[in-house]
Amino acid sequence: MNKTKYIVIIIFFALAANSQSNIEIKKLLIFTDGNSYVVKEGIINTSNKSFSLEKDQLPIPRFGTLFINASDESLKYVSSKKIETIENPLNKSINSVLSNNMGKRIEIKTNDETFIGIIFNVIPGYLIINSDQQTIIKIEDILSFKFIDKLNFDVNPNPSTIKKNYDNYGRGIKDDNRNAKIILHFDSDGRKNIHLSYLQKGISWNPNYRLNLKDNNKAILRLQAEIINDIDNLKDADVELIVGKPNFQYHEYLTDLIDYNNTLDPFYEKPKNNSNYYSSGMMLDEVVIISKNKAESKFHDFQIYNLNNVNLEKNSRALFNIFEYEIPYKHIYECELQTQDFNKSYNSNNINNNDEINIVFHSIQIENTTNSLLGKGSVFIFDDIKKNSRPIAQSKMTFIPESARGTVKLTENNEIEISSNEKIVKRQEQEIEFWGRDYYKAEIHGTIKIINYNKQKIELHINSEINGELKGNNAELEVINQKQPFHSPNYFSKVKWVIDLNARETKEINYKYEVFVK
Numbered sequence: 001m002n003k004t005k006y007i008v009i010i011i012f013f014a015l016a017a018n019s020q021s022n023i024e025i026k027k028l029l030i031f032t033d034g035n036s037y038v039v040k041e042g043i044i045n046t047s048n049k050s051f052s053l054e055k056d057q058l059p060i061p062r063f064g065t066l067f068i069n070a071s072d073e074s075l076k077y078v079s080s081k082k083i084e085t086i087e088n089p090l091n092k093s094i095n096s097v098l099s100n101n102m103g104k105r106i107e108i109k110t111n112d113e114t115f116i117g118i119i120f121n122v123i124p125g126y127l128i129i130n131s132d133q134q135t136i137i138k139i140e141d142i143l144s145f146k147f148i149d150k151l152n153f154d155v156n157p158n159p160s161t162i163k164k165n166y167d168n169y170g171r172g173i174k175d176d177n178r179n180a181k182i183i184l185h186f187d188s189d190g191r192k193n194i195h196l197s198y199l200q201k202g203i204s205w206n207p208n209y210r211l212n213l214k215d216n217n218k219a220i221l222r223l224q225a226e227i228i229n230d231i232d233n234l235k236d237a238d239v240e241l242i243v244g245k246p247n248f249q250y251h252e253y254l255t256d257l258i259d260y261n262n263t264l265d266p267f268y269e270k271p272k273n274n275s276n277y278y279s280s281g282m283m284l285d286e287v288v289i290i291s292k293n294k295a296e297s298k299f300h301d302f303q304i305y306n307l308n309n310v311n312l313e314k315n316s317r318a319l320f321n322i323f324e325y326e327i328p329y330k331h332i333y334e335c336e337l338q339t340q341d342f343n344k345s346y347n348s349n350n351i352n353n354n355d356e357i358n359i360v361f362h363s364i365q366i367e368n369t370t371n372s373l374l375g376k377g378s379v380f381i382f383d384d385i386k387k388n389s390r391p392i393a394q395s396k397m398t399f400i401p402e403s404a405r406g407t408v409k410l411t412e413n414n415e416i417e418i419s420s421n422e423k424i425v426k427r428q429e430q431e432i433e434f435w436g437r438d439y440y441k442a443e444i445h446g447t448i449k450i451i452n453y454n455k456q457k458i459e460l461h462i463n464s465e466i467n468g469e470l471k472g473n474n475a476e477l478e479v480i481n482q483k484q485p486f487h488s489p490n491y492f493s494k495v496k497w498v499i500d501l502n503a504r505e506t507k508e509i510n511y512k513y514e515v516f517v518k
Contacts, residue, residue, distance in 0.1 A: 029239075034204040046186050062201070067195075072192065072193070107147075107148060115135055125140070208380075217329055232314055327369050333461065335461070416453065439517060450462075461498055474511040
């Protein structure tokens with residue numbers, strides 16, 4: 001009687017730590033535009049008066065921002081070298097081993113149970129086997145497996161199967177090592193304490209606000225910081241979250257020290273003409289971290305939130321609770337009038353009617369009584385007056401300095417009607433020359449008609465842009481800013497009216513200005 005012989009192979013997987021050095025992030029400044037400034041320190045052991053930074057230790061700096069030194073000033077210079085990679089077919093990932101053995105019987109052990117079946121398919125992050133039924137097993141849950149049928153050691157002819165790696169969530173991991181290494185050259189051997197700092201992409205943060213409207217025109221404003229980390233492990237790092245708009249001139253470009261072929265890695269680069277740097281459709285490892293040791297400070301035009309002892313793995317995200325304040329608010333209504341342009345209508349009917357609908361928004365005006373600059377971000381608004389805490393809108397927070405006021409939109413309002421028109425009431429036929437061009441001066445009278453169909457008194461804010469010089473007494477009009485564009489005879493003014501209207505009231509606003517037209 002012939003006995004069937006089974007070839008049993010058990011494979012265990014473990015992560016090996018880098019024993020050569022210990023270089024970690026000590027401080028990280030994160031901006032909201034996808035840039036971060038990294039400060040790393042560590043102790044290394046040199047060999048032949050040199051040490052190489054490669055793979056996970058390789059920095060990914062922006063052009064002109066990389067700085068490396070040693071505490072004992074023994075670092076002579078830094079060079080880089082392109083790595084020519086050679087595939088080793090025997091060193092396959094778990095995906096490659098399973099993919100090469102489709103149709104083979106396998107026994108798989110996880111934390112919960114043991115599965116025996118035939119490999120049907122391997123997809124990113126998952127294994128499908130057939131037994132009495134088809135079973136899908138997460139690859140990250142596999143403790144060990146053994147093949148009951150003879151294992152196939154042949155190289156898979158499809159190179160993508162061998163080279164493609166996946167993380168625990170089925171996301172394809174792109175090569176972030178850029179086939180280069182940085183070599184530190186010293187004047188002596190021994191233990192060296194090195195310092196690295198540079199600007200990089202791949203770590204960003206988003207301000208997420210929550211506004212709970214309470215009684216007596218008081219609201220609770222909370223800020224959470226969502227950190228997106230796709231580039232490095234953080235271990236007990238000091239993190240500063242920056243509110244403000246920095247000017248980084250060369251942040252789109254890698255330093256030439258590691259950028260061979262002048263090709264930017266799309267895994268870290270923001271796509272051109274695309275503001276959505278991170279895909280919201282990705283499966284994320286999200287956690288909520290409440291930082292007990294936090295503070296805030298100001299530096300020039302930036303607001304800084306300090307987080308201490310942050311631990312966050314590469315390719316993960318986190319939410320940090322930053323602050324909670326009580327602030328005053330009130331309900332207002334806002335309208336942005338369509339801009340008037342007389343350059344094309346001067347020689348026609350002399351009237352510039354605005355036939356487009358002027359949309360009115362019901363908004364919340366908040367006063368920034370916090371100790372912080374409120375930066376751009378999403379704001380989720382709740383009506384908590386009757387302690388029901390109903391969500392009523394999500395809007396965008398704009399930059400609001402301390403002690404200033406800003407608004408967040410709730411809904412469009414259909415119970416306020418606004419119509420506007422302008423007409424030329426006087427013209428000067430004599431030509432006036434500016435920079436070799438002939439212009440005519442015209443006097444414009446504008447009218448805004450407002451009808452409040454609401455059953456309560458409202459405060460209405462009307463904003464507009466006027467291409468001309470305001471003249472005379474324009475009641476209730478506030479000039480927000482005024483400038484004269486280069487090579488234009490006309491002033492450009494941003495203006496605002498703040499109007500109180502009683503229930504069912506109709507009101508008319510008149511204004512006038514002068515404009516030079518061709």
